[in-house]
Amino acid sequence: MCLPSPKSQESAGNEKDISLADDPQQVEIFSFFALEENPQIENIAIGVFDGLHLGHQKILERLLSLGTAESCLVLSFDRHPLAVISPEQAPPSLLSLSQKKNLLHLYGIKHILFVQFDQRLRQLRAEPFLITLKKIFPRLRAIVVGEDFRFGLNAEGNVAFLKERERNLRVQTVVVPPLIRYGEPISSTRIRKAIVQRNIWLASELLGRSYRIEGYVAAGRGAGKEIGFPTANLEGIAQLLPPPGVYGCQVEYKNEIFFGVANYGRRPTVQEGGELVLEVHLLNFSGNLYGEKLSLFNIQFLREEKKFLSLPELKSQIEKDIQKAKEFFMPKFF
Numbered sequence: 416m417c418l419p420s421p422k423s424q425e426s427a428g429n430e431k432d433i434s435l436a437d438d439p440q441q442v443e444i445f446s447f448f449a450l451e452e453n454p455q456i457e458n459i460a461i462g463v464f465d466g467l468h469l470g471h472q473k474i475l476e477r478l479l480s481l482g483t484a485e486s487c488l489v490l491s492f493d494r495h496p497l498a499v500i501s502p503e504q505a506p507p508s509l510l511s512l513s514q515k516k517n518l519l520h521l522y523g524i525k526h527i528l529f530v531q532f533d534q535r536l537r538q539l540r541a542e543p544f545l546i547t548l549k550k551i552f553p554r555l556r557a558i559v560v561g562e563d564f565r566f567g568l569n570a571e572g573n574v575a576f577l578k579e580r581e582r583n584l585r586v587q588t589v590v591v592p593p594l595i596r597y598g599e600p601i602s603s604t605r606i607r608k609a610i611v612q613r614n615i616w617l618a619s620e621l622l623g624r625s626y627r628i629e630g631y632v633a634a635g636r637g638a639g640k641e642i643g644f645p646t647a648n649l650e651g652i653a654q655l656l657p658p659p660g661v662y663g664c665q666v667e668y669k670n671e672i673f674f675g676v677a678n679y680g681r682r683p684t685v686q687e688g689g690e691l692v693l694e695v696h697l698l699n700f701s702g703n704l705y706g707e708k709l710s711l712f713n714i715q716f717l718r719e720e721k722k723f724l725s726l727p728e729l730k731s732q733i734e735k736d737i738q739k740a741k742e743f744f745m746p747k748f749f
């Protein structure tokens with residue numbers, strides 16, 4: 416995975432150095448200040464890379480073009496820097512850390528380093544950040560970044576700053592320009608906006624894959640089975656969700672794919688002032704899903720959630736929702 420130097424792995428057990436994401440699939444997070452020297456790495460891409468969209472994928476391609484996969488590393492952070500700098504402005508994530516890790520591997524990255532973005536790292540100025548980076552990776556030859564990359568206290572470091580230090584540090588700066596799709600640059604912000612507007616199709620286009628929402632099945636009140644549509648209630652979701660509503664989707668569960676109908680809402684028909692819950696009924700499935708991981712994708716808005724006067728009315732509406740979802744999906748698959 417990342418930095419296999421014995422000390423940094425030792426520090427993996429040290430709570431001061433390491434925090435674990437609120438992700439049951441624990442991803443290791445390293446303190447930048449406790450990293451051991453790693454002479455293997457020659458090329459590094461640095462960034463938050465939220466979404467790992469097509470623009471980010473270009474950066475990864477460029478990185479891998481510079482040397483062997485063994486010599487390349489992606490340095491990312493355990494959270495969006497704004498979560499520390501200005502929490503109220505921090506955007507919701509498009510990917511959980513474990514999704515990001517798995518996708519990076521899928522895109523050919525062997526070495527991934529998640530650095531804890533804390534107050535100490537925030538206070539670090541751009542110059543010592545670079546010097547420390549060069550100490551950790553003494554054979555570093557190239558840093559690959561996007562055009563708008565910023566780093567160091569008050570975002571004082573940028574591409575120009577890196578370029579000025581190329582000679583001194585003997586590290587080349589490789590800048591990857593933004594990728595344009597439908598007249599605008601691809602960015603995590605644009606993708607978040609599309610999801611908030613329920614334009615999951617556009618979000619997926621810009622990601623270069625379907626937007627996926629992953630969570631773990633928790634127990635509810637058992638009312639779903641009563642009306643004939645058991646729903647797996649998802650918790651532990653560490654990503655941006657589209658606005659509340661009823662959606663058709665596909666559901667991956669243990670390498671199998673099902674069609675599903677999902678409701679992200681407060682269930683006004685069965686309770687007053689309930690919490691927002693994402694729940695999904697899998698078509699042609701029966702079994703126990705409690706504690707299992709589900710991944711929802713090809714998410715398609717069907718309608719707004721409504722308060723029904725009786726459960727039979729809700730039931731007949733869900734039958735219509737299933738019909739609508741089938742009409743949407745089936746022609747594409749059969």
Ligand SMILES: Cc1cc2nc3c(=O)[nH]c(=O)nc-3n(C[C@H](O)[C@H](O)[C@H](O)COP(=O)(O)O)c2cc1C
Binds near residue numbers: 636
């Ligand atoms: C496709 C679908 C559509 C739904 N639409 C609504 C709705 O419009 N209004 C509502 O109050 N609940 C809606 N629900 C939520 C049900 O009320 C809920 O699944 C049921 O009460 C079971 O809850 P439980 O999982 O806590 O047992 C919907 C559920 C599904 C699967």
Ligand SMILES: Nc1ncnc2c1ncn2[C@@H]1O[C@H](COP(=O)(O)OP(=O)(O)O)[C@@H](O)[C@H]1O
Binds near residue numbers: 634702703
């Ligand atoms: N087709 C299905 N789709 C979703 N969950 C199902 C399905 N068949 C069985 N289940 C199981 O039933 C549970 C949901 O039943 P439900 O009556 O809605 O209870 P709960 O209130 O616990 O969500 C799921 O968590 C899962 O374990």
